[in-house]
Amino acid sequence: MLTDPSLLLDRTLIGDRWIFAHEQASFTVTNPATGKPLGQVPDLDAGIAHQAIDAAAEAQTAWAALTAAARAQILHRWCELLRANAEDLAIILTAESGKPLAEARGEIAYGAAYIQWFAEEARRVYGETIAAPQPNQRLLVLKQPIGVTTAITPWNFPNAMIARKVAAALAAGCAMVVKPAEETPLSALAMALLAERAGLPAGLFSILTSTQAEAIGQAFCSHPRVRKLSFTGSTAVGRQLLRQGAERVLNLSMELGGNAPFIVFDDADLEAAVEGAMRSKYRHNGQTCVCANRLYVQDGIYDAFAERLAAQVAQLRPGNGFDEGVTLGPLISDRALAKVEAQLEDARNQGARVLSGGQRHALGGTFFEPTVLTEVTAAMRIAHEETFGPIAPLFRFHDEAEVIAQANDTEYGLAAYFYARDLSRVWRVAEALEYGMVGINTGLISTEVAPFGGIKQSGLGREGGRQGIEEYLETKYLCMGI
Ligand SMILES: NC(=O)C1=CN([C@@H]2O[C@H](COP(=O)(O)OP(=O)(O)OC[C@H]3O[C@@H](n4cnc5c(N)ncnc54)[C@H](OP(=O)(O)O)[C@@H]3O)[C@@H](O)[C@H]2O)C=CC1
Numbered sequence: 001m002l003t004d005p006s007l008l009l010d011r012t013l014i015g016d017r018w019i020f021a022h023e024q025a026s027f028t029v030t031n032p033a034t035g036k037p038l039g040q041v042p043d044l045d046a047g048i049a050h051q052a053i054d055a056a057a058e059a060q061t062a063w064a065a066l067t068a069a070a071r072a073q074i075l076h077r078w079c080e081l082l083r084a085n086a087e088d089l090a091i092i093l094t095a096e097s098g099k100p101l102a103e104a105r106g107e108i109a110y111g112a113a114y115i116q117w118f119a120e121e122a123r124r125v126y127g128e129t130i131a132a133p134q135p136n137q138r139l140l141v142l143k144q145p146i147g148v149t150t151a152i153t154p155w156n157f158p159n160a161m162i163a164r165k166v167a168a169a170l171a172a173g174c175a176m177v178v179k180p181a182e183e184t185p186l187s188a189l190a191m192a193l194l195a196e197r198a199g200l201p202a203g204l205f206s207i208l209t210s211t212q213a214e215a216i217g218q219a220f221c222s223h224p225r226v227r228k229l230s231f232t233g234s235t236a237v238g239r240q241l242l243r244q245g246a247e248r249v250l251n252l253s254m255e256l257g258g259n260a261p262f263i264v265f266d267d268a269d270l271e272a273a274v275e276g277a278m279r280s281k282y283r284h285n286g287q288t289c290v291c292a293n294r295l296y297v298q299d300g301i302y303d304a305f306a307e308r309l310a311a312q313v314a315q316l317r318p319g320n321g322f323d324e325g326v327t328l329g330p331l332i333s334d335r336a337l338a339k340v341e342a343q344l345e346d347a348r349n350q351g352a353r354v355l356s357g358g359q360r361h362a363l364g365g366t367f368f369e370p371t372v373l374t375e376v377t378a379a380m381r382i383a384h385e386e387t388f389g390p391i392a393p394l395f396r397f398h399d400e401a402e403v404i405a406q407a408n409d410t411e412y413g414l415a416a417y418f419y420a421r422d423l424s425r426v427w428r429v430a431e432a433l434e435y436g437m438v439g440i441n442t443g444l445i446s447t448e449v450a451p452f453g454g455i456k457q458s459g460l461g462r463e464g465g466r467q468g469i470e471e472y473l474e475t476k477y478l479c480m481g482i
C-alpha cells in the first residue's frame with residue numbers, strides 16, 4: 001500500500017542509534033477503525049530517555065553554532081521530503097489515528113507548513129539595542145537558543161503537533177526529544193527517518209516510543225540538561241507536569257484542553273454559520289482541542305439553525321478512513337467512547353432532546369453516530385467538560401451579555417467562535433471573549449502563520465506565528481561599559 005514501505009517503522013531513533021522493537025520490550029500499535037495490529041515499536045523506559053537527552057545535549061552545541069541559514073536549509077530539505085512522501089505519511093496517519101484519509105492529507109500539509117514556516121523564521125531572530133542611561137554604557141539584548149528541549153504530544157495530530165514544536169526548536173538552535181502518544185507513534189517515527197534523510201545531525205531529534213508516559217514525563221522534568229518541556233494534551237496531565245517542572249523551575253509550554261463556545265447571533269449568515277459549525281465541530285470527529293464544544297444559538301434563529309445543522313450532520317458518513325466518501329473516523333479509544341456516552345446520558349436525563357444520532361454506530365468498535373442535541377442547559381456535564389467527540393449540543397440564548405457570560409463561564413480559554421454581521425457587535429464580542437483565539441464568521445482558525453494557544457487553564461505559551469520561535473529562545477541582556 002505504501003510507495004516507500006521503509007517509512008513504516010518498527011524501530012526508533014535515539015541519538016545516533018536505531019533501536020528495534022525485537023531487541024527489547026515493545027508494544028503493538030493498532031488501527032482504531034479495525035482493531036487490527038499495524039506493527040510493534042520499542043517500549044522505552046526512563047533510562048533511555050536519559051540517554052536521548054544526553055545525546056541531545058551533545059549535538060545541540062554544534063547545531064546552535066551553525067548559521068541560521070544553514071539550519072534553515074536542513075529544515076527546508078526535511079519539509080520537501082515530507083511533501084514528497086505526503087501520501088505515504090497520510091496513509092500511516094490514517095491507519096494509526098482513524099482520521100479519514102482526506103483529513104490525514106490535510107494534516108501532513110499542515111505539519112509541513114510549520115516546518116517551512118520555522119525554516120523561514122530561523123533567519124528572523126532579532127536582538128535589540130537600548131538607549132543607555134549613562135554616556136559610557138552600551139546596552140544590548142541577544143536571543144540565544146534555550147538548549148535541550150523535550151515534548152510530549154497527543155494522538156489527535158500525530159504529525160502536526162510534533163512538527164510545530166520540533167521545527168520551532170530546531171530553527172532556534174535547540175535539540176528536542178519527543179515522546180509521541182502511545183496510540184500514534186508511527187507518524188513520529190516516519191518523520192524522524194525523513195529528518196535523518198534530510199541531513200539533520202544525530203541527537204537533535206529523538207523519538208521515545210513508550211507506554212510509560214509518567215516515568216518519561218518525570219525524566220523530562222528532572223534531567224539537569226533539559227531546559228524546556230512543551231506539552232500538548234489534557235489539562236490534568238498538564239497540571240501534573242507543571243508541578244513536576246516546578247522543582248527545577250523548568251520552562252514549560254502547555255497546549256491543553258478547550259471548551260470552545262460557538263455563538264450564532266440572530267444577525268448571522270445562517271448558511272455560513274451552519275457550515276462553520278460543521279467544520280469546527282466535526283473535524284477529526286470532534287477530537288481536537290479547538291472543536292466547537294458548546295453551540296449557543298440566539299432565540300430568533302435557534303430552530304432554523306438546529307434543523308439545518310441536523311440535516312448536514314445526517315450527511316456525514318462514519319467509517320474506515322481509507323474508504324471512499326467516509327467523513328468521520330472512529331473515536332480513538334473505549335475511554336473516549338465512554339466519555340461521549342456518559343455526557344450524552346447526563347444531558348438526556350436532564351431534558352436535552354436528541355435531534356440526530358445519539359447512539360453507538362452500527363459499525364461497532366468505537367464508532368459513534370454524529371449527534372445533535374437541543375434544549376441543552378448550563379446544568380449539564382456537557383456544558384463544563386471537553387467532549388472530544390461528535391456531539392453538537394445547542395444552547396438557547398436571548399441577548400449578548402448573557403451569552404458572553406455563559407461562554408466565559410469555564411476554566412478553559414483556548415478557542416471561541418461566533419457568527420454575527422453587526423460590526424459594533426463583532427468588535428464587542430471579539431474583545432469580551434476570554435480566549436486565546438477567536439474565529440469570527442469562520443469555523444477554521446488554524447494556520448502556521450498565526451499564534452496558536454490558550455489562556456486560563458488551556459495553556460501557557462504560543463505555537464506557530466512569529467511568537468512560536470520565541471518559546472525556544474532566551475533573552476540575554478548585555479551591559480557594556482566603554
Ligand atoms: N489539547 C489537546 O490537544 C488534547 C486534549 N486532550 C484531552 O484530554 C482527554 C484525554 O486524552 P488523552 O489522550 O488521555 O490525553 P493525555 O493528556 O493523557 O495524553 C497526551 C500525552 O500525554 C502523555 N501522558 C499521559 N499521562 C502522562 C503523565 N502522567 N506524564 C506525562 N505524560 C503523560 C500521553 O502518553 P500516552 O499516550 O502514553 O498515555 C500522551 O503522549 C481528551 O478527551 C481531551 O479532552 C487529549 C489530547 C489532546
Ligand SMILES: O=C(O)CCCC(=O)O
Nearest residue numbers: 156157287288289290446
Ligand atoms: O487538538 C489539538 O491538539 C490542537 C491542534 C489543532 C490545530 O492545530 O488546529
